[in-house]
Amino acid sequence: MKKKELLIIIPAYNEAKNIGKVFDQLEEFDIHSIGDVLVIDDASTDSTRRIVREKRYEVVTHIYNLGYGSALQLGYKYAVRQGYTYVIQMDADGQHDVCNIPVIYQALKGEDGDTKKPDIVLGARFMEGSPDFPVSSFKKAAYVMFRFLIRKMTGRRIADPTTGLQGLSREAFTYYSAYNHFDDKYPDANMLMQMLLLGYEVKEIPAVMHIRESGQSMHSGFKPAWYMLRMLFSMLAVLFRTKILHIDCILGTSEGSC
Secondary structure (H helix, E strand, O other): OOOOOEEEEEEEOOOOOOHHHHHHHHHHOOHHHOOEEEEEEOOOOOOHHHHHHHOOOEEEEOOOOOOHHHHHHHHHHHHHHHOOOEEEEOOOOOOEOOOHHHHHHHHHOOOOOOOOOOOEEEEEOOOOOOOOOOOOHHHHHHHHHHHHHHHHHHOOOOOOOOOOOEEEEHHHHHHHHOOOOOOOOOOOHHHHHHHHHOOOOEEEEEOOEOOOOOOOOOOOOOHHHHHHHHHHHHHHHHHHHHHHHOHHHHHOOOOOOO
């Protein structure tokens, strides 16, 4: 069977109650006709891997739980070695509706009427055309802070700086696949700021998303407070590396403004 130019990466950790519904959606929208699917099982202790195998999807399993960012980066490395042109990453918990995939893919290929072909396409929850998506007051405050920092440091207004639903060009995911170019724990607004500073073209489009129905989010309990603090320092570190030390500019594959 001929390999597609698009790879859909789905990191999963203990998502046995949700991932089957994601697979059902993939089949409903006939996503197999436009892209291949790779599940990164981050050492789940439930039946996540068995469900993936039963559905006959490609799966790579971590021996130890390495975190969301490490799972994504492994997917990028796979995409580089297998020669894919585009990557779309989505969550295994059902929050990212599969209907977004063809729209993001079209935007990545520059077939949506935009004059600039993007390196990164963000599926945004908080822009005109996106259905309402409820979030806690704490998270709203975090988003306001992240938007402010990104606008202040890059000049770009980003509606949803923490969305995990993203499409990447080969240049973007190749850069992410390299050592020390990607946050192995919480890649979010920090990575977006990095790529904007390096001159990568970023585009946002409205996305359909849902509330998690079962299982536990990686940002549950007291984790959001730690996440917000960690993200703040990570964004400042990205700024220091990129604008002052010029480390990423030397190592990167894009001609950035730094």
